Amino acid sequence: MHPIIIFSYKMDFSQNNLFGYIEDLQELTIIERPVRRSLKTPEEIERLTVDEELNDIERAVYLLSSGQDIQGTSVVASLPVLMRQNPAETLRRVLPKVREVLPVAGVEMQLTAAVSLLTILQEESISIHTYSHSFLPIILQNLEHRDAGVSNAWLETLLAAIEALPKETIRHEILNPLVSKAQLSQTLQSRLVSCKILGKLANKFEAHIVKREILPLVKSLCQDVEYEVRSCMCRQLELISQGIGTELTKNVVLPELVELARDESSSVRLAAFETLVNLLEMFDADDRSQTVLPLVKSFCEKSFKADESILVSLSYHLGKLCNGLYGIFTPEQHLRFLEFYKKLCTLGLEQENGHNDNQVQLQTLEQEKKYISVRKNCAYNLPAMMVFVDPKNFNLELYSTFFCLCHDPEVPVRHTVAIGFYEVAKLLNTDVYVIHKELVALLQDESLEVLDALIGHLPEILELLSTGGEGGGSDSKLLNFPELIPALTRAEQRAATSLKWRTHEKLLQKYACLPHVISSDQIYYRFLHRMLTIIMTNNVLPVQKAAARTLCVYLRYNRKQEQRHEVIQKLIEQLGQGKSYWNRLRFLDTCEFIIELFSKSFFCEYFFLPVLELTHDPVANVRMKLCYLLPKVKSTLKVPTNKHLMQQLEMCVRKLLCEEKDKDVLSIVKKMVLELDRMETSLDAFQKRFYENDLLDQQKEREEQLLFELEQLEKEKQQNEGRSTSMSDKMYEKKRRDSKTAATLAKTIPMSVSGNSSAASSSKEVKKSKLVRSQSFSSQALHSKYSNIDKCASKSSSGYSSVSSVGKGSMFSFTDDSFRTRPSNSSGATTFSSTSSLPSSSRNTNNSVDHKSNGSKESHSRKEKQEVQLLELRKEWIYTKDRWGQHG
Secondary structure, three states: OHHHHHHHHHOOOOHHHHHHHHHHHHHHHHHHHHHHHHOOOHHHHHHHOOOOOOOHHHHHHHHHHHOOHHHHHHHHHOHHHHHHHOHHHHHHHHHHHHHHHHHHOOHHHHHHHHHHHHHHHHHOOOOHHHHHHHOHHHHHHOOOOOOHHHHHHHHHHHHHHHHHOOHHHHHHHHHHHHHHHOOOOOOHHHHHHHHHHHHHHOOOOOHHHHHHHHHHHHHHHHOOOOHHHHHHHHHOHHHHHHHHOHHHHHHHHHHHHHHHHOOOOHHHHHHHHHHHHHOHHHOOHHHHHHHHHHHHHHHHHHHOOOOHHHHHHHHHHHHHHHHHOHHHOOHHHHHHHHHHHHHHHOOOOOOOOOOOOOOOOOOOHHHHHHHHHHHHHHHHOHHHHHHHHOHHHHHHHOHHHHHHHHOOOOHHHHHHHHHHHHHHHHHHHHHHHHHHHHHHHHHOOOOHHHHHHHHHHHHHHHHHHHHOOOOOOOOOOHHHOOOHHHHHHHHHHHHHHOOOHHHHHHHHHHHHHHHHOOOHHHHHHHHHHHHHHHHHHOOOHHHHHHHHHHHHHHHHOOOOHHHHHHHHHHHHHHHHOOOOHHHHHHHHHHHHHHHHHOOHHHHHHHOHHHHHHHHHOOOHHHHHHHHHHHHHHHHOOEEOOOHHHHHHHHHHHHHHHHHOOOHHHHHHHHHHHHHHHHOOOEEOOOOOOOHHHHHHHHHHHHHHHHHHHHHHHHHHHHHHHHHHHHHHHHHHHHHHHHHHHHHHHHHHHHHHOOOOHHHHHOOHHHHHHHHHHHHHHHHHHHHHHHHHHHHHOOOOHHHHHHHHHHHHOOOOOOOHHHHOOOOOOOOOOOOOOOOOOHHHHHHHHHHHHHHHHHHHHHHHHHHHHHHHHHHHHHHHHHHHHHHHHHHO
């Protein structure tokens, strides 16, 4: 019973479910029907079959005569090929058939024919005279096709032909018929086509012919009853003005533009405004101030009130407009246009009071899109507006606007700001530091599109920030912007966690510029190990290669030998000897970049043998990739210096030839052996054949040697600075103790010396206390002096002897009797044995100071030489780094 129950539970054959199954089956049959219908019947197959013995011309004639539309379209598409192979027969037999078919052909064949005729014109397979005789009538015949797309395709072909056709042909075949085609009695499509042809013809004839035969038609079409024709003709006025010159433009075109700018149709007004902006350079100051400026002010006033349709175009052309009218602006007008631009930059955003611009009526979706477009155009025009206000006034006039655009809630606006960020930074020049916070904000933007737009010019932006806009040649770093380096690391991490690997690859490639703008230690601790991690863990091959190349650039410019050795060791152990064959493949990619960026000797010293060890790799793909790399590996060798490495290479190649079991690897090895045999090994001496490569390699070696010399010199400088610092600390302590002793003695001597006889009757406790204090001072001074002498003894023997003489017979070597008073009945002063020694002690002290000052002068001169040498090395290093950084 249980199996029956289970079966009934799984399959329900009730009436409702049966109907469901039947419906599903019917759907399946419906799906299959088109497949059956697509099969051709024997009659259709017979009709589509063509005799294989027919040549190309005969087959084309046959298909155009009795074939189907798709076959005829194929013949029309092959017209350029037929014209190249057999132009005479094609013109004689195929082209007449094409002329017969096209009037009744479908849209697809018409579009194909327009493209084919344009291709024949561009390839110049026949003379222009033959083309105008054979193909121009076909173009003119189909120019007014009822389908707008087909008509535009034929029009593009005709406009391209006008560039190449002779003037007489244009005049008789195109211009003369155009007079009737432009009349009001013709169709709308015919008049629109006439407008575009007139714009093209204006540059083909002299000014007097244009004035007599073309300008009357232009005026007529500018006054057409259809707004589409007026708008189309208005957009052609720019081309016509270029053909007729400044004078006729002022007298004929400008009045038409003024009238069209007041047209009842918004599309016509928009066309007039854009044409007016594009023709600003052709108008003089009077025309700009008396005619153009009032029109522009009128457009600006109406854009917010009655004519929002022009707002997007106005925001797009505002930068060009303001700079074109700059010379005629009054200060009030200048400020007015600047405020208008600022207002457009925040259009549609919430104001400070928390309400929208349109407080009564909610913004529609269309309005929001329009406002976003306006702010995006404002971001595009920011560099032009900076020129308008002068970059020196950026902080005062435009910084707040720039801040708002960088933090705009819409991605397209921030994306446009990121694209133009480099232009802004370039204009700011030495004041570029003002916008570093905005750079950090865009680097941390939530949209990767913004980051992708910003990193296009990231190396140039960082260089401007690091040098302060003063150009290259300086070794300044981004030390004044500590938040920038974390922003760069976070930007890379965000790109790494996204699915947009192309952005990540581009970012890693641009990060190769960092050695030119930040210090070697910062790169080592913040970026270099990250590149190694990406190589080992990322799954996208282009990203891994970009990280490998950038790591090699970092290694090249690293200025500490210990760090370089550590990175090289990690590359060999974790990549070259890694457990994953994928890591070993990436090691070979890294070696290829090292051959490109480093000198030959560098590669031979560190990477040559680890690369050859991969000939024993158990994975065939690794051995195969190694075989492809062998010619580049051999190119790093020099004879006779690297003779032993050459023997190692030959031994590995022989081993591959003899022991390789994989047939694919073996075939590649054989090819590479032939290529290796053809290669010529470079010698240690310069050769004419390899002069450029040898010179480049020599310069790379010089750069690597510079790094080593810089490191050694900086170490010596640090040691000397540490030694001089400790010496100065000791000298300062000695002077402090000496001054303290002298001050104490000055207080003690007057108390122990008395000029009258009453001093002899003083108490014994006082004498003992004085004696004890004098002895303590004497012992302190003596200990201080001799301790300093012992410390300075290693400096110079002469200085030691002079100072030791001072210590033996100077003011600090007092006896006990020196402080005892001699009882006498006379009122004479108490005599001291030290009074006669005071001057001599001062002379001896001065002598010791002279010796020390001479020693300090010598050390100072030595430091100056080291500083000069270090500065010269740094200059040479920066010069070579900048020069080779362009190659890297």
